[in-house]
Amino acid sequence: MTAQNLAAPQIKITVRPGEARPISDLLFGAFFEDLNYAADGGLYAELIQNGSFEYSAADYPDWNFLTAWELVGSCTVALGRAAPLHPNNPSYLVLGVDGAEGEVGLCNHGYGGIHLATGSAYEFSCFVRGLSGAIGPLQVQLLGRKGALLAQAELPPPRPEWQQVTVTLHAAADDLFAACRLLFRGVGTLALDMVSLVPCATFRGRPHGLRADLAQVVADLRPRFLRFPGGCLVHGEGLGNMYRWQDTVGPRHTRRAQPNLWNYHQSGGLGYYEYFQFCEDIGAVPLPVVPAGVCCPNTEAKYTGAWEQGQCGLPLAEMPAHIQAVLDLIEWANGPDTSPWGARRAVAGHPTPFGLRYLGVGNEDQITPVFRDRFRMIYDAVKARHPEITVVGTVGPYPEGPDYLAGWEFARELGLALVDEHGYKEPGWYWANLGRFDAYDRAGPRVYLGEYAAHDLGRRSTLRGALAEAAYMTALERNGDIVVMASYAPLLGKEKHMQWRPNLIYFDNSRITPSISYYVQQLFSLHAGDHYLAAALDLGAHAADVAVSCVRAGRRGDLILKLVSRAEVPIAATIDLGGMGLGGAGTLPPAAACITLCGDPLAENEFGARPSVVPQASAIPVAPQFRHILPAHSLTVIRLAAARAD
Ligand code: AHR
Numbered sequence: 001m002t003a004q005n006l007a008a009p010q011i012k013i014t015v016r017p018g019e020a021r022p023i024s025d026l027l028f029g030a031f032f033e034d035l036n037y038a039a040d041g042g043l044y045a046e047l048i049q050n051g052s053f054e055y056s057a058a059d060y061p062d063w064n065f066l067t068a069w070e071l072v073g074s075c076t077v078a079l080g081r082a083a084p085l086h087p088n089n090p091s092y093l094v095l096g097v098d099g100a101e102g103e104v105g106l107c108n109h110g111y112g113g114i115h116l117a118t119g120s121a122y123e124f125s126c127f128v129r130g131l132s133g134a135i136g137p138l139q140v141q142l143l144g145r146k147g148a149l150l151a152q153a154e155l156p157p158p159r160p161e162w163q164q165v166t167v168t169l170h171a172a173a174d175d176l177f178a179a180c181r182l183l184f185r186g187v188g189t190l191a192l193d194m195v196s197l198v199p200c201a202t203f204r205g206r207p208h209g210l211r212a213d214l215a216q217v218v219a220d221l222r223p224r225f226l227r228f229p230g231g232c233l234v235h236g237e238g239l240g241n242m243y244r245w246q247d248t249v250g251p252r253h254t255r256r257a258q259p260n261l262w263n264y265h266q267s268g269g270l271g272y273y274e275y276f277q278f279c280e281d282i283g284a285v286p287l288p289v290v291p292a293g294v295c296c297p298n299t300e301a302k303y304t305g306a307w308e309q310g311q312c313g314l315p316l317a318e319m320p321a322h323i324q325a326v327l328d329l330i331e332w333a334n335g336p337d338t339s340p341w342g343a344r345r346a347v348a349g350h351p352t353p354f355g356l357r358y359l360g361v362g363n364e365d366q367i368t369p370v371f372r373d374r375f376r377m378i379y380d381a382v383k384a385r386h387p388e389i390t391v392v393g394t395v396g397p398y399p400e401g402p403d404y405l406a407g408w409e410f411a412r413e414l415g416l417a418l419v420d421e422h423g424y425k426e427p428g429w430y431w432a433n434l435g436r437f438d439a440y441d442r443a444g445p446r447v448y449l450g451e452y453a454a455h456d457l458g459r460r461s462t463l464r465g466a467l468a469e470a471a472y473m474t475a476l477e478r479n480g481d482i483v484v485m486a487s488y489a490p491l492l493g494k495e496k497h498m499q500w501r502p503n504l505i506y507f508d509n510s511r512i513t514p515s516i517s518y519y520v521q522q523l524f525s526l527h528a529g530d531h532y533l534a535a536a537l538d539l540g541a542h543a544a545d546v547a548v549s550c551v552r553a554g555r556r557g558d559l560i561l562k563l564v565s566r567a568e569v570p571i572a573a574t575i576d577l578g579g580m581g582l583g584g585a586g587t588l589p590p591a592a593a594c595i596t597l598c599g600d601p602l603a604e605n606e607f608g609a610r611p612s613v614v615p616q617a618s619a620i621p622v623a624p625q626f627r628h629i630l631p632a633h634s635l636t637v638i639r640l641a642a643a644r645a646d
Helices: 039-043 212-219 272-282 316-334 340-348 369-385 402-414 427-432 463-478 516-526
Strands: 011-022 028-031 069-072 075-080 092-098 104-108 114-116 121-143 149-155 163-170 175-199 225-228 258-260 264-266 285-290 358-361 390-394 418-425 446-454 483-488 492-494 505-507 512-514 531-538 546-553 558-565 571-576 591-598 616-621 625-630 634-640
Touching: 011 546, 011 558, 028 516, 039 212, 039 264, 039 492, 069 075, 075 104, 075 175, 092 104, 092 121, 114 121, 149 163, 212 272, 212 505, 212 512, 225 272, 225 483, 272 285, 272 316, 285 316, 316 340, 316 358, 316 369, 358 369, 369 390, 369 402, 390 402, 402 418, 418 427, 427 446, 427 463, 446 463, 463 483, 463 516, 463 546, 463 558, 463 591, 463 634, 516 591, 516 634, 558 571, 558 625, 616 625, 625 634
Parallel strands: 011 571, 028 225, 028 483, 225 285, 285 358, 358 390, 390 418, 418 446, 446 483, 492 505
Antiparallel strands: 011 531, 069 104, 075 092, 092 175, 104 175, 114 175, 121 149, 121 163, 121 175, 258 264, 505 512, 531 546, 546 558, 558 634, 571 625, 591 616, 591 634
């Protein structure tokens, strides 16, 4: 395409400022699921893997209580279960040492190495108990990849009762593959549990909190809400594997770990307190999801002992306890610090309520009689006791099909305010379905598009996929009255530990690479509007390749245009602001901010390399009617800041 060809406008967009439709103020959020090592080994800053010796073959076939640990010198080890620290935390390590034999102890390599940064402070802690003999002081060391001593400290000898010992260490050098070694002197046996090493500089300095750089990248998305902890993780693989929020709050040594349905381990170190705290820290509305009393329909229930296949429901006799746990969650989040659960939240460090407003019940469940009965029981109880809470229903895993249809019918029957719809499709599907929500019944339940992502060939995070999502997001803005929340899924994927692709953010122990889709999500979030403005679109030959939205944002009334093109060639656009004067009695600025994301449609941001496809910002001249060239394969955001005339 030559510049001459582009002299003639090919498409025309005429804004109709008089036709404004409100957009939900929660439209663009994030969905966190503990898969792909998103929690342990990921967002949770804990550096020791299997510090509680709870790993077992139920997590992963090859694993046992010593996974991630290496023994030093001649010592004996056994799994202890008598008189544990807490019934929820049943296993610990029994170590027999003979100090006369040289260095004895054990060493943890974290999640494929511990990342240390020079001069940074790390808090080491563990619970220890002397069982027999005379064990001397405990020595804790941080060792570099080649064995260099990077930090060390001495802790008091074990006492006959469990005692937590703590010390702060400073790393003398950077190391990506460091280890944490514990050495014991004397002769005897001891019990060890909850071995922990966390950077002191966590996100917002929360003790034992989140990995700062990774949490910051999530925060930089400016998500209006955060859904957690899943996904399929919520309903679990078998009834015994359901996610029980109440097992994830309180002191960490009292939390109950369990196998993660994605074939690894969830320690519960990143639990409900941390999720809610994170939401508060990043200004996101919390959206926890609880099981609807049924397990994952794909379950094989290897954890329950009894062989289950397909969806199973909690026995009806167990439903009152399950419902009570849901009500307890609401009290824990919102109750005064004088209420039983509110008091527990206060003890944990948050006396004021978290302000829970939304509660997801169920995830992609099959809409069977077993599901309906249990969902209805939970819904009725929440509605009766907490009418202020909006329950979010579920309509199956796909944007069509039997569960989708039955789920919607059930939601209408119950009069639900909101349902969680999912859809992972190839890029072309999103382009072909831009009108999907235009046709939704405005009188029925509203939509939370809880999981979506374009799945390109090889499930790669391509620009083509990201642009399909961008196009779809313009349609979400247009339907921001009925689609009130939407979240790309999943959020995090750890290199070498990926059960699912594509993801929004890729990371390892030290590096983070946002996908191209990340920048799309971020641009829509940073440039969200509160009103959608109708526009007349004359797209000519490009009708199938261009998607447009025009929104007004904030009290100032900025005008934001989003233009997505999947055309192979640049397109000359005429943009007519429809006589719009910005900012009430305001004036049109002579220039607008223009942010463009474009490139080879098959490009990806290669992990570990500098992202190749990132937003490029510039200033462009604007007028009541102006020209702009949309690059091939691009998302363009044009923001006209309203300026007051006075
Ligand atoms: O996002 C990954 C998975 O996709 C979720 O766990 C599940 O809800 C969906 O099928």
